[in-house]
Amino acid sequence: MPRRRARRLVLAVIATVIALALVATVVVTASLVRRPLPQVSGEVEVPGLDRSVTVVRDEQGIPHITAETSDDLFRAQGFVHAQDRFFEMDYRRHVTAGRLSELVGADEQALDADKVIRTLGWRRVAEQEWDILSESTRDSLQAYADGVNAYLADREPGEIAVEYTILGLRLDVADPEPWTPVDSLAWLKAMAWDLRSNYSEEIERATAYASVGDVARVEELFPAYPEQVNLPILDASTAQQVSATAEGGDLDLADASLQRALASVDAALAAVPRLLADGEGTGSNSWVVAGSHTASGNPILANDPHLGISAPGIWSQISLTCAEVSDECPYDVSGFSFAGMPGVVIGHNAQLAWGLTNMAADVTDLFLERVVERTTLLDGERVPLQIRMETIKVNGGEDVDLAVRESVHGPIISDVLNVGEAHQAPVAEDTPWGDYEVALRWTALEPSATVDALLALNVAKDAEDVAAAAAQFAAPAQNIVFATVDGHIGYQAPGLVPIRNEVVGAALPSDGSWPRPGWDSAYDWQGYVPAEELPAALDPAEGYIVAANQAVTGVGAGPFMTNDFDYGYRSQRIRDGLVAQIEGGKKIDVASTEELQLDDLNPFAQALVPTLLEMNVDDAFDDDGQELLRGWDLRSDADSAAAAYFASVWSTVLRLTFWDDLPDGFEPSGGSRWLTVVSGMLDDPQSPWWDDRTTVGIVEGRDEILTRALVTARRELTVAMGRDASEWTWGRLHTAAPTHSPLGGQSMPAIVRRLVNPGPVQVSGGSSIVNATSWDAGSGSYGVGAAPSMRMVVDLGDLDSSTWVTLTGASGHPASAHYADQLGAWAEGSSYPWPFTAEAVDGAAADRLTLAPARGKD
Known part of the structure; x- marks a missing residue:
């Protein structure tokens, strides 16, 4: 050869x-x-079931469960959730128990998160809540846990989720522990954590004060809510003022030692995984319209919560139906659930639909504690700290011991990164001299019956039922909008809302917007606003209610909630859209409601573009960007070149104007607050904020900064997308890229990331836009940080004509066809039919599974 x-x-x-x-x-x-993909047709025996249960899945793989008893219904829900999403459930329970290091091994961020969560004691609080829940709720939680465990029985980790196989390549992966009811309760702490309101603003105020040294100038960065422009949720007459006054001492935050303590707190809390959302994008849209304005003659309700994007998405769509609805088995409900919890969180039953948005009530306060050895100072007396030891197990590593200290106000959170042991504060009037730590008071650290409230909403029929459920809904504090099939619409504010003293003579506001002196009991909470005094409305004369994180009532019109609401640009745009349709004689229907959910008119552009067009850009090349703005419709569509350019201009304006005045790590996010700040400055061209102090010997005004931003943005996007400005698009910069926790990060091999992370999608919208695909202007990226985690529109005249879509898909298994099959529809703004009645569910069936009692059962 x-x-x-x-x-x-x-x-x-x-x-x-x-x-x-x-x-x-x-x-x-x-x-x-x-290997882990579940059986979705045929028959499976499930130990613990009393009678057979049917699970019908539609073309999107969404399960519709029908059972004859409540216990069997929740056993089946637990079984199905475990089928579809057990690793997500297991990851969540490790996070909420401060045991993430047990799951993912030695990782600095995981260990930091475990320290913070052990310090906060989420799991400890959840354990205390078990005993205060109603018997029926405990039964439901136990039945759910039994269903989860029935699925786990006799299955190896690799048969449950591929994530265990991947983690097992470098770690010892044991069989998952049995699910417990407390595992479900602890998830509510994570939900409350990401919706905890203004703790970040407290730190930002104090940190800005360290830089500028003037309370009045700091407050310019936190302007009052513009209630004359962006209307609150309710008319002023709907609530009563709750207030109290007392005399108290002074508080001086100018000292660097206190600033270091607060900065360390911010770093520690940032280590906790953002399970729901991150930063300014946390929020939601919801509205409800009376039948007098709709095509069907019955109410329409819309909701799209803005949460962090992840793979799988945060919500698990599901329907739960009793074969015969009765007092013993009252459930006939469909909507969005959390894998790991029984019931539905947002959705509708046969009589009522409800939506939730973050109310933004101030439910957290940072207390500066004067610490000496194992005591804190309070009203001149020494009060012992409570101390407990926690052991954090690290998979493949050494155990880590953690001493957790608690003051009368809450856990000392400045301990979690080993800081705060020797901060020397100056002697100021009425301010004790010595070492300082920072404690957190937070409503969610008090045991509550919130799960009772969630399950009560599942069977609510009218406003009275909603109010009763809301009275038990402690944390997170959420706006509830609702509508009934018999024609009523309403609003209810739930949650624990602290009452704070107005401290006479205080150097800083005592309303919860700034850290508080823990050594003076005048700053302690004075109880909570009674549930019956929280704002509510039923069938308002205008025939609609919009709740999109704006102020609940006008200033002084109701119980004090916070100074840090969203500034209302989304809510007002929704309101204006509804009014335009109503006054134009157009009846509102599902299609027009979905269209309004996708509205991408940019309020930042409305405020700034007229002034930007007045700037003189001499160079013809640099002027190409400004020319885009001249014919722009001010909408942030994914195909828009002008939207891309304006986003770059906006982030540059913020950088040139504020970065020189604020510490690293506190760059403006560019959300609704910053729009309000900059809008107010446009009429003050010589405001000191405009000056860029990094340009030595030059004092800039408004025009210099805006012109420089126009030129800089043109050149930035030339590098990013080419010389021809007309070919730029917003979508190329503004992508949504759902990421898997914990396997989707850059530390994982590319083959794993490709398996678990859906590909990024280009999207329209932006921060403080109704289509709220928010991005952080201080991050250097235009990528989506939080977005509508789902969209739903409920037609109370014909529930089967309702629509829904979620961010990724129904399944948590990367190999499933339903892992990310809704992402494309979500990105382009389309949705899916939402079958509810037995006939509609049967007509949409793609797979049928019978869950049968184990042999030997009737």
């Missing part, structure tokens, strides 16, 4: 061997990835 031919033959054999090895690897990998 000629040598060349022999060589070719050898190379061919080698290539064939390599190809076969690659094929075998792919086959093995595919087998491992697909």
Whole structure:
């Protein structure tokens, strides 16, 4: 055989061997990835069931469960959630118990998160809540846990989720622990954590004060809510003022030692995984319209919560139906659930629909504690700290011991990164001298019956039922909008809202917007606003209610909630859209409601573009960007070149104007507060804030900064997207990229990231836009940080004509066809039919599974 031919033959054999090895690897990998996919048709025996349960899945894989008893219904829900999303559930319970290091191994961020959560004691609070829940709720939680455990029984980790297989390549992965009812309760702490309101603003105020040294100038960065422009949720007559006054001492935050304590607190809290949302994008849209304004003659309700984007998405769509609805089995409900909890969180039943948005009530306060050894100072007396020891287990590493200290106000959170041991404060009038720590008081750290409230909403029929449920809804504090099939619409504020003294003579506001002196009991909370005094409304004369994180009532018109509401640009745009349709004689329907959810008119552009067009950009090349603004419709559509340019201009304006005045890590996010700040400055061209102090010997005014921003943005986008400005698009910069926790980060191999992370999608919208795909202007990225985690529109005249869509899909398994099959529809703004009645569910059925009692049961 000629040598060349022999060589070719050898190379061919080698290539064939390599190809076969690659094929075998792919086959093995595919087998491992697909191994956890659940059975969705036929019959499965489930221990603990009393009677058979049917699980019908539609083309999106969404389960519709029908059972004959409440216990069987929740057992089945637990079983199905475990089928679809157990790793997500297991990850959440490790996070909420401060045991993330047990799951993911030695990782600095995981350990920091465990320290913070152990210090806060989420799991401890959840354990205390078990005993105060109603018997029926405990039964439901236990039935749910039994269903989860029935699925886990006799299954190896690799049969439950591919994530265990991947983690097992470098860690010892044990069989998952049985699910417990407390695991479900603890998840509510994570929900409350990400919706905890203004603790960040407290730190930002104090930190800004350290830089500028003037309370009045700091407050310019936190302007009052513009209630004359962006209307509150309710008319002023709907609530009563709750206030109290007392005399108290002074508080001086100018000292660097106190600033270091507060900065360390911010770093520690930032270590906690953002399970729901991150920063300014935390919020939601909701509104409800009376039948007098709708095409069907019945109310329409819309809701789209703005939460952090993740894979899988935060919500699990589900329907829970009793075969015969009765007092013993009262559930006939459909909507969005959390995997790991029984029931539905947002959705509708046969009589009532409800939506939730963050009320933004101030439910947290930072207390500066004067600490000496194991005591804190309070009203001149020494009060002992409570101290407990926690042991954090690290998979593959050494245990970490943590001493947790608590003052009368709450856990000392400045301990969690080993800081705050020797901060020397100056002697100021009425301010004790010595070492300082920071404690957190937070309503969610007090045991509550919030799960009672959630399950009560599942069976609510009218406003009275909603109010009764809201009275138990402690944390997070949420706006509830609702509508009934018999034609009523309403609003209810739930939650624990602290009452604070107005401290006479205080150096800083005592309303909760600034850190508080823990050594003076005048700053302690004075109880909570009674549930019956929280704002509510039923069938307002205008025929609609909009709740989108704006102020609940006008200033002084009701119980004090916070100074730090969203500034209302989204809510006002929704209100204006509804009014325009009503006054134009157009009846509102599902289609027009979905269209309003996708509205992308940019309020930042409305405020700034007229002034930007007045600036003189001499260079023809630099002027190409400004020219885009001249014909722009001010909408942030994904295809818009002007929207891309304006976003770059906006982030540059914030950088040139404020970065020189604020510490690192506190750059403006560019949300609604910053729009209000900058809008107010446009009429003051020589405001000191405009001056860029990094340009030595030059004092800039408004025009210099805006012109420089126009030029800088043109050049930035030239590098990013090319010289031809007309070919730029907002969507190329503004992408939503759902990321898997904990396997989707850059520390993981690319093959794993490709498996668990759906590809990024280009989206319209932006911060403080109704289509709220928010981005952080201080991050250097235009990528989406938080977004509508789902969209739903409920037609109370024909529940089967309602629509829904979620961020990714129904399944938590990366190999499932339903892992991210809704992402494209979500990104483009379309939705899916939402079958509810038995006939509609049957007509939409793609798979049918019977969950049967184990042999030996009737």
